[in-house]
Amino acid sequence: MNSDPLHRRGFLTGIGTVAGLAALSQVPLEGTALAAPPLRGGEYPFKLGIASGDPTPGGVVLWTRLAPDLFSPDGGMPSRAVPVEWQLALDENMRKVVKQGTVSALPELAHSVHVEVDGLQPERHYYYRFRYRGDVSEVGRTRTAPSEHGGRGALSFAFASCQDWTHGFYSAYRSMAEEDLDLVIHLGDYVYEYGVPADGGLRKTPTPDVLRDGPQDLDRWRMQYALYKSDPDLQRTHARFPWLVTWDDHEVANDYAGAYGPIDANRAAAYKAWYEHQPVSRRSLPRADGSLLLYGRSAWGRLAQIDLLDTRQYRSAPPCGWGEAPACEAGNDPAKGTMLGTTQEKWLLDGLRGSKARWNVIATSVMMARLDHDGPTGDIIWHDAWDGYPASRKAITDTFVSAKVRNPMLVAGDWHSTFVNDIHQDFDRPDSPVVATEFVGTSISTNGDEEVYGPYYGPMIKWNPHIKFFDGDRRGYVTCRLDDREWRTDLRMVPTVSRADAAATTFASFVVEDRRPGAVRV
Numbered sequence: 001m002n003s004d005p006l007h008r009r010g011f012l013t014g015i016g017t018v019a020g021l022a023a024l025s026q027v028p029l030e031g032t033a034l035a036a037p038p039l040r041g042g043e044y045p046f047k048l049g050i051a052s053g054d055p056t057p058g059g060v061v062l063w064t065r066l067a068p069d070l071f072s073p074d075g076g077m078p079s080r081a082v083p084v085e086w087q088l089a090l091d092e093n094m095r096k097v098v099k100q101g102t103v104s105a106l107p108e109l110a111h112s113v114h115v116e117v118d119g120l121q122p123e124r125h126y127y128y129r130f131r132y133r134g135d136v137s138e139v140g141r142t143r144t145a146p147s148e149h150g151g152r153g154a155l156s157f158a159f160a161s162c163q164d165w166t167h168g169f170y171s172a173y174r175s176m177a178e179e180d181l182d183l184v185i186h187l188g189d190y191v192y193e194y195g196v197p198a199d200g201g202l203r204k205t206p207t208p209d210v211l212r213d214g215p216q217d218l219d220r221w222r223m224q225y226a227l228y229k230s231d232p233d234l235q236r237t238h239a240r241f242p243w244l245v246t247w248d249d250h251e252v253a254n255d256y257a258g259a260y261g262p263i264d265a266n267r268a269a270a271y272k273a274w275y276e277h278q279p280v281s282r283r284s285l286p287r288a289d290g291s292l293l294l295y296g297r298s299a300w301g302r303l304a305q306i307d308l309l310d311t312r313q314y315r316s317a318p319p320c321g322w323g324e325a326p327a328c329e330a331g332n333d334p335a336k337g338t339m340l341g342t343t344q345e346k347w348l349l350d351g352l353r354g355s356k357a358r359w360n361v362i363a364t365s366v367m368m369a370r371l372d373h374d375g376p377t378g379d380i381i382w383h384d385a386w387d388g389y390p391a392s393r394k395a396i397t398d399t400f401v402s403a404k405v406r407n408p409m410l411v412a413g414d415w416h417s418t419f420v421n422d423i424h425q426d427f428d429r430p431d432s433p434v435v436a437t438e439f440v441g442t443s444i445s446t447n448g449d450e451e452v453y454g455p456y457y458g459p460m461i462k463w464n465p466h467i468k469f470f471d472g473d474r475r476g477y478v479t480c481r482l483d484d485r486e487w488r489t490d491l492r493m494v495p496t497v498s499r500a501d502a503a504a505t506t507f508a509s510f511v512v513e514d515r516r517p518g519a520v521r522v
Helices: 017-024 171-176 218-229 232-240 265-276 342-354 390-402 453-463
Strands: 050-056 059-065 082-089 097-105 112-117 125-132 140-143 155-160 183-186 242-245 296-300 304-308 324-326 359-364 380-382 408-412 418-424 434-440 467-471 475-482 486-494 505-513 516-521
Touching: 050 125, 050 140, 050 232, 050 296, 059 082, 059 125, 059 140, 082 112, 097 112, 140 232, 155 171, 171 232, 171 475, 171 486, 218 232, 218 265, 304 342, 342 390, 390 434, 418 516, 453 467, 467 486, 467 505, 467 516
Parallel strands: 050 242, 155 183, 183 242, 304 359, 359 408, 408 434, 434 516
Antiparallel strands: 050 059, 059 112, 082 097, 082 125, 125 140, 155 475, 296 304, 324 380, 418 434, 418 467, 475 486, 486 505, 505 516
């Protein structure tokens, strides 16, 4: 994924000792420059699987983490750098190797590696694996994006969010792994900050005592990721497709606004653990102040531009209050509150103005459409979404119009519910034109099989005519397939998360035609 604010190489200058050590982990090792020490008890080191991400026309990021003992502070690894070999091939049997090398996995980064492979052919599948001593990882499949000026072709991707491990199995991922996809976009709440019960919650799977309290330091955050990433269906979906990833609030704390206060030790630890466990490039290395550069732009040839947003790190306190509260005039003043921060917002708007893509996709953790809670007055809203930052939202919707952005599409998560929304240029004027379409996906597992948001949000839908579809109580994911003529979305739902093998089915489908904002159910 490319991002305009910082060049990848320039970013490595002056960002502190930890980041400098992390950059070293990408340097190929000559011969036996580092010995590979045996692991305690001979445990398998690739228990957290493998992954790829940030595909470009010429490259991709490959990820793994050595962790033979998931719930020890060091992951069962020695407190030294160790060599990890990697290979990239044209075939699943790994006979036609086109790239290979050795990188060092550093204890400072939990013995994770982020290999940035370049010099690849555009729009092509590749296969990859890692080796440590005599242990070899499974073989993963990834792919590169089409060339910048390539044909428009087609794109198939799924998006997902909100996967509380204790609330149920990742049966949705088991079905997703069987889809014919080019890409997966994860929109946040990859882990939750809460302690884990002894019986594993709905999973009824025993968990170690060290997980009882929620994470408050780096060691414990690493264990939280280790627990979540130990799930076989999540691992398989990572190994099948390249991912684009952003975060939401539960990777740190519920409903937090990142710019509201300085980065404390726990948030810095949470950010660092996120980086260590995601297939992202060096541009996202933790900086000296603990922050991460996360937002970025990916192009899928001339067909699609995907802008992946960070709606937490630069967010100010909501100008009209926290949570469910009345709207107020301060929300319409850009100087009083921001969702994206000045730099990211300018980057996004400039990118939309310059886009030549057929479809312009904004991937955002939280819903952009308005959701009036209290009937005709439309006064009560939820301020942890874009409703709490209407000036930031209007800057984007006005740009859709002024720049004549072609086919703006939004995909979002967070709500543990499914929405299909018309996006108006100005939600304070319901008669303003529809300028974009939004799909909000439900959770992978969070809220389990309980009926929570159907009874809560359901009565509000009649007061929000721009909401074309709502379901509050099913778990699953969303697939999107787009070409020159249309965008098709399938809402993929599982009947229960109490079983790992519950298969997803298509609950409803919608189509958006080129140059005609607004989804039509088919």
